[in-house]
Amino acid sequence: MKNKKIFPAIIALISLSLLGIIFVQVNWIKTQAELKEDQLVMKLFDVTQEVGEELVMQTGSKFNSVVPLPGMKFPGDAYDIYRQYSVANRFTLFEVREKINKSLLRHGLKDTKFEFAIASDNIYGHYPMKTTRFMEMALDSVHNKKSFYPLTPVGGSLLESLAPEEILIIVVPEFKSYIFQSLGWLIAGSILFTIIIVTAFFLTFGTLIRQKKLSEMKSDFINNMTHELKTPLATISLAVDALKNEKVLSNDEKRLYFTQMIRDENKRMNKHVETILQAAQMDRNEIQLNKKDIHVHEVIQKVLENLQLQIQDKNGKVELQLNASNDLMEADEVHFTNLINNLMDNAVKYSKEDEPLLLKVSTKNTGKFIRVIVEDNGIGMSKETVNRVFEKFYRAHTGNVHNVKGFGLGLSYVKTMTEAHDGKIKVESVLGKGSVFIAEFPLKK
Numbered sequence: 001m002k003n004k005k006i007f008p009a010i011i012a013l014i015s016l017s018l019l020g021i022i023f024v025q026v027n028w029i030k031t032q033a034e035l036k037e038d039q040l041v042m043k044l045f046d047v048t049q050e051v052g053e054e055l056v057m058q059t060g061s062k063f064n065s066v067v068p069l070p071g072m073k074f075p076g077d078a079y080d081i082y083r084q085y086s087v088a089n090r091f092t093l094f095e096v097r098e099k100i101n102k103s104l105l106r107h108g109l110k111d112t113k114f115e116f117a118i119a120s121d122n123i124y125g126h127y128p129m130k131t132t133r134f135m136e137m138a139l140d141s142v143h144n145k146k147s148f149y150p151l152t153p154v155g156g157s158l159l160e161s162l163a164p165e166e167i168l169i170i171v172v173p174e175f176k177s178y179i180f181q182s183l184g185w186l187i188a189g190s191i192l193f194t195i196i197i198v199t200a201f202f203l204t205f206g207t208l209i210r211q212k213k214l215s216e217m218k219s220d221f222i223n224n225m226t227h228e229l230k231t232p233l234a235t236i237s238l239a240v241d242a243l244k245n246e247k248v249l250s251n252d253e254k255r256l257y258f259t260q261m262i263r264d265e266n267k268r269m270n271k272h273v274e275t276i277l278q279a280a281q282m283d284r285n286e287i288q289l290n291k292k293d294i295h296v297h298e299v300i301q302k303v304l305e306n307l308q309l310q311i312q313d314k315n316g317k318v319e320l321q322l323n324a325s326n327d328l329m330e331a332d333e334v335h336f337t338n339l340i341n342n343l344m345d346n347a348v349k350y351s352k353e354d355e356p357l358l359l360k361v362s363t364k365n366t367g368k369f370i371r372v373i374v375e376d377n378g379i380g381m382s383k384e385t386v387n388r389v390f391e392k393f394y395r396a397h398t399g400n401v402h403n404v405k406g407f408g409l410g411l412s413y414v415k416t417m418t419e420a421h422d423g424k425i426k427v428e429s430v431l432g433k434g435s436v437f438i439a440e441f442p443l444k445k
Contacts, residue, residue, distance in 0.1 A: 007212060011205065018201050025190050032186060036179045040109075044147045044172060047103040052149035052168045054099055055087045087151050087166050088118045088128030096129065100170060112178065115171045118151070128166070137171040145175035232265035239265075289332040289420060293444060296327040296370055300361060303341045310348050316357030324363040324370050328444045331421050339417045340372070342410045343437050347376035350435075368443055369423075375436045381429040389427060390415040414439075 096116065104112050115137045117130035137144050151166040180187065239258040248254045304318060311318060351357040360375040381389060392412040418425045422442050429435035
């Protein structure tokens with residue numbers, strides 16, 4: 001009961017830890033992005049201010065070629081004297097762009113894309129100088145960032161009373177992308193380690209589930225083993241007590257009966273111990289195959305002869321169709337015989353109580369392989385059981401069938417031995433209708 005409570009608690013704690021880590025990571029990235037955005041905004045403002053001050057203090061090549069025209073009128077005329085001394089008239093578009101590029105480089109914003117314009121402060125919507133895409137970029141305030149700086153001549157300078165009021169506007173398109181580019185390694189590292197943590201979580205979760213199932217199966221195995229060994233021991237104990245009776249000792253027939261009972265139960269216990277030892281050997285990969293030429297059909301017929309009494313006890317019928325023209329293969333006779341025996345014995349064990357057993361065994365050649373098919377009309381298996389039937393210690397729930405005994409090692413052994421013989425096996429089953437085991441082995445070359 002305690003373990004049942006601990007397992008969900010572990011899962012809950014790991015899940016909370018994972019969610020907490022993801023939450024902290026997201027908030028940390030968000031905080032870093034906000035800080036980076038503030039830094040970039042400040043740098044962009046510094047660039048705009050620096051370039052604006054240079055434009056106000058300096059004169060460009062365009063200004064030097066300008067000659068005032070006689071009879072110029074006051075503001076309002078397209079050619080008034082104020083325009084002659086404006087920044088837009090003193091510098092070329094190229095010169096202003098170069099100044100911005102150099103300033104961006106000095107402030108660590110190399111290769112930053114931008115659009116810019118110089119606007120008249122006293123005439124709304126009038127831009128004496130602007131780049132091609134400036135208006136398009138300036139209108140999108142959601143994705144783009146704008147920075148302004150008034151181009152006011154320095155007091156006492158020659159241009160103080162001559163230059164008109166203007167504003168330098170710099171627009172950086174897709175401003176957010178620069179933020180995430182600057183945080184690229186941090187974001188990539190954060191995502192990478194989050195993926196690693198999530199993967200580790202699911203691996204841990206899967207391992208815990210498998211360990212839990214394995215623990216339950218091993219508990220069932222121990223219970224089954226205890227029962228399987230306890231029954232023959234109890235029978236032997238009763239037989240030994242009976243042999244102490246003088247009436248039994250004096251009766252040869254009864255003495256032989258109880259002696260044979262002890263021998264049979266001893267064989268039964270030895271068989272169980274051998275099964276467990278084989279499972280242990282399979283775990284350690286210690287099974288050594290002694291391969292030799294064998295005929296599959298002979299093995300099948302031999303196994304059926306040994307199971308004849310059990311089949312008769314179930315009022316069973318066997319349909320044998322050995323259609324393979326070539327049944328010669330290299331195999332370990334003992335293990336291959338056990339493999340076929342387990343498949344047929346399984347069909348007998350899981351037959352229906354209220355319906356006679358029908359066991360169909362057939363073979364056929366498929367290229368360089370021989371296929372062995374064992375089909376029954378037993379209780380069948382659910383989809384979950386079909387997926388897990390070859391797992392060690394796994395035993396299917398048989399509903400009201402209580403006479404099925406074993407350790408859950410038979411089909412695990414079958415799969416291991418099939419693969420050891422370079423073969424493959426699969427199962428098809430419908431609950432309540434029966435099962436079909438299809439094993440395929442390579443023929444002798």
